Amino acid sequence: MVISSQPYEASVDLASPNRNLAPLSTRLDGEGHLQVGGCRLSDLARCYGTPLYVLDEATLRATCAAYRQALERHYPGPALAIYASKANSSLAITALVASEGLGLDAVSAGELITALEGGMPAERIVLHGNNKSLEELALAAQQGVTVVLDNWRDIELLSALAPGLAEPVRLMLRFTPGIECHTHEYIRTGHLDSKFGFDPDQLETVLRHLAGCSWGRLTGLHAHIGSQIFELQPHRDLAGVMADALQLARSLGHPVSDLNVGGGLGIRYVTSDDPPSIDAWVAAVATAVVEACRTRDLALPRLLCEPGRSLVATAGVTLYTIGSRKEIPGLRTYLSVDGGMSDNPRPITYGSLYTAVLADRPAAEATETVTLAGKHCESGDVLLKDVALPPATSGEVIAVMATGAYNTSMGSNYNRIPRPAAVLVHDGQADLVQRREQPEDLLRYDVLPARLTPVV
Ligand SMILES: *Cc1c(COP(=O)(O)O)cnc(C)c1O
Numbered sequence: 001m002v003i004s005s006q007p008y009e010a011s012v013d014l015a016s017p018n019r020n021l022a023p024l025s026t027r028l029d030g031e032g033h034l035q036v037g038g039c040r041l042s043d044l045a046r047c048y049g050t051p052l053y054v055l056d057e058a059t060l061r062a063t064c065a066a067y068r069q070a071l072e073r074h075y076p077g078p079a080l081a082i083y084a085s086k087a088n089s090s091l092a093i094t095a096l097v098a099s100e101g102l103g104l105d106a107v108s109a110g111e112l113i114t115a116l117e118g119g120m121p122a123e124r125i126v127l128h129g130n131n132k133s134l135e136e137l138a139l140a141a142q143q144g145v146t147v148v149l150d151n152w153r154d155i156e157l158l159s160a161l162a163p164g165l166a167e168p169v170r171l172m173l174r175f176t177p178g179i180e181c182h183t184h185e186y187i188r189t190g191h192l193d194s195k196f197g198f199d200p201d202q203l204e205t206v207l208r209h210l211a212g213c214s215w216g217r218l219t220g221l222h223a224h225i226g227s228q229i230f231e232l233q234p235h236r237d238l239a240g241v242m243a244d245a246l247q248l249a250r251s252l253g254h255p256v257s258d259l260n261v262g263g264g265l266g267i268r269y270v271t272s273d274d275p276p277s278i279d280a281w282v283a284a285v286a287t288a289v290v291e292a293c294r295t296r297d298l299a300l301p302r303l304l305c306e307p308g309r310s311l312v313a314t315a316g317v318t319l320y321t322i323g324s325r326k327e328i329p330g331l332r333t334y335l336s337v338d339g340g341m342s343d344n345p346r347p348i349t350y351g352s353l354y355t356a357v358l359a360d361r362p363a364a365e366a367t368e369t370v371t372l373a374g375k376h377c378e379s380g381d382v383l384l385k386d387v388a389l390p391p392a393t394s395g396e397v398i399a400v401m402a403t404g405a406y407n408t409s410m411g412s413n414y415n416r417i418p419r420p421a422a423v424l425v426h427d428g429q430a431d432l433v434q435r436r437e438q439p440e441d442l443l444r445y446d447v448l449p450a451r452l453t454p455v456v
Contacts, residue, residue, distance in 0.1 A: 016277030017063045018267040018310040021355050021401050023056035023317060025425075033360045034399060036317060037425025041359040044430055045319045045397040048421050051339030052319040053408055054399075055433070057096065057426035059315035063278065064100035067307060070282035076290065077300035082126055084263050084308030085111050087405040092424055092433035093312065094118025105306050106145075109136045116143060126172065126260075126306075130196050137161060146170040148222050150197055155209070162215030171210070172220035172260060173249075175203050177241040181226050181234040181264075184350045189262075190225030190234070197223065203245060207252045218254040220304070221245050224262025227309060230275050232284040235261065239288035247296050260304035261285055267313045269402050270353045278310060309405040316404020318344060318420075319359065322396045323375070333370045335392060340374010341381045342414045344400070344407045348380045356384055359397040364390035372398070376415050408434070416442050 013019050027035045034041050037056050045052060064081070071079035082103035085094065089111050095118045097104060103124035106112040115125050127140040128148045134157050140147050141161055147169055149155060158169060174197035179190040189196050198206055210218050223242055225234050242259055249256045266275040276284070286303060293300055320337035327333045346352040356372060358364060366388035374381035383400060392398065411419055418437035423430045 013277070015066065015279065017059050017066065017314050018265065018275055018278055020314055021268055021271070023059040023315055024062055025056050025058040028362065032363060034357065034362045037430070038428030039425045039430050041317070041319055041399055042397045044423060044425070045321065045359065047430070048423055048432070049436060050319050050321045050397065051337070051343050051420040053343075053403065053420055053422035053434070054317045054319060054430075055093070055312075055404060055422060055424045056315045056317075057424055059404075060093070060096055060312065061100060063307075063311045063315070064097060064102055066278040067282065067305070067311070068101060070279045071286065071303065071305075073279070074283045074286035075303050077302060079286075079303040079305075080124070081311075082124070082260070082304055082306045083311055084306045085115060086409055087308035088312045088316070088407070088409050089114050090408075090422070090433055091118040092422075092431075094120050096424075097311075098124075103304075105308075109133070109139055112136065112139060112143075112145065128174070132157070134161070141165055141169045144170075146172055146220070147216075148172045148174050149206075149210075150174050152206075155206075155213075159213070159215055165215060168214070169216040170220075171216045171218045172222045172258065173203075173206065173210070173218060174198065174222040174224075175200055175245065177223040177225065177238055179225050179234050179237055179241065181229050181231060184228070189227075190223065190238070200241075204248060204252075207249050207254065211252050211254065218249065219256060220258030220260055221249060221256060222260040222262065222304075224306065225264055227264050228266040229264045230266045230273070232276055232281065235264070235281065235285050236288040238262075239285065239292045243289070243292035243296050243298060246293075246301060247298055250298070257302050258304050259289060259301040260306065261289070263306040263308050263310070265307060265310040267310050267402060267405075270355050275310075278307075281310075311405075313402050313405035316402065316407065318400045318403040318407065320398050320400065322392050322394050322398055325394065332386070333368065334373045335370045335389075336373045336375055337383065337398065338375060339417070339420065340376045340383060341378060342374075342376060342412050342417045343420050344383060344403060345410050345412065346406055347383055348378065349410075354384050354403070355401045356387065356389065357399050357401070358390055358392055359399045361390055361396075366390050372400075376417070413437075413442060418442060 067081035083097045084105040098120045107129045122144040125145040176197045265281045372384040421436035422434035
């Protein structure tokens with residue numbers, strides 16, 4: 001990442017936060033140190049320890065506003081952006097997203113409870129999942145959360161719960177649209193060979209079945225084609241497929257008012273990534289839905305979309321302290337940091353690339369090639385491979401950019417490493433939003449049977 005001594009804002013695209021490598025509020029202070037949200041990153045590292053997740057409130061609010069405003073600008077009907085909270089689920093992010101007027105997707109009881117406790121109104125929450133438990137469905141139904149039917153078992157379980165329900169459940173139906181897109185195999189969901197949603201061949205059968213159901217009201221259709229997608233065409237194609245389904249559902253008497261086109265917009269992790277802006281993505285989706293409805297003579301549905309990554313990724317920076325250095329002459333130089341695959345499993349899972357910068361010398365010349373390794377017992381625990389950095393010494397703080405999505409939410413305790421803390425920064429203030437896990441927390445769920453208790 002190039003951060004010159006020019007004001008950092010000069011290189012930032014304010015209207016498209018997902019196209020920036022760093023949070024919107026990133027600045028160089030008078031001494032050339034990197035600041036986010038008015039807080040010097042190395043001060044945050046000293047105060048809260050490392051690894052540390054830093055979340056920029058300004059970027060989070062800007063991405064929410066970008067979706068909200070783009071939907072207003074490009075879609076003539078009602079619309080709502082729904083945050084896919086699996087990207088980063090916490091009370092603070094929920095409260096912030098709720099205050100921006102967005103809705104929220106949950107895929108488990110844990111995410112659902114976080115959403116409700118974080119103040120997201122139940123009528124703006126959607127429960128997804130390809131294997132929901134009876135308890136998860138009961139919680140959603142009792143709270144008035146919309147349930148996305150993914151398969152026949154959801155229908156069986158809900159109809160078993162029905163006699164105890166005061167109100168019919170609001171339902172959406174997820175189907176596989178049969179659309180291929182270019183992204184990592186693990187995060188493609190729109191192709192036919194997917195574990196998610198009803199097969200398109202079954203659509204009519206399910207719709208007919210639900211037409212006679214007393215315990216639920218089908219008010220929406222859902223499809224999601226994948227994640228970290230840079231192309232617009234698959235999203236345009238999806239509109240036609242969904243409009244066909246909408247026509248079918250309405251012809252069978254379902255009061256379907258919501259068309260939920262999923263998420264998937266990519267972000268910039270490294271300079272060479274070139275995702276569309278949020279505005280361009282919404283424009284493409286909205287225009288395609290309007291056009292698909294016009295050609296089929298369908299009344300415009302409410303347009304729902306479900307951004308995860310593009311809503312939170314660029315708001316996040318992870319701070320690490322550099323520790324050991326290993327030089328293998330003629331081969332590679334390893335710099336190790338105090339975290340790794342437990343706080344950011346994306347590189348080892350997907351081969352994902354990232355951008356890193358020294359927090360106190362972001363403008364220093366990058367004269368050596370190093371591999372930034374984690375501290376876990378896996379050779380594959382590498383955060384950045386063979387990247388150009390200024391010669392760094394142990395004790396320096398390094399910031400890895402665009403870690404706001406699918407980092408803490410996919411994290412683990414591998415090697416019994418406690419989970420990092422998270423702080424939300426804004427106007428020079430840092431608020432702790434997730435406490436650092438302590439070694440004793442790691443023992444909380446261990447049980448030592450009495451017969452194995454050491455005798456002292
Ligand atoms: C993961 C997911 C999303 C969000 O995807 P992003 O690529 O993070 O925007 C939206 N909807 C569903 C159903 C998902 O599974």
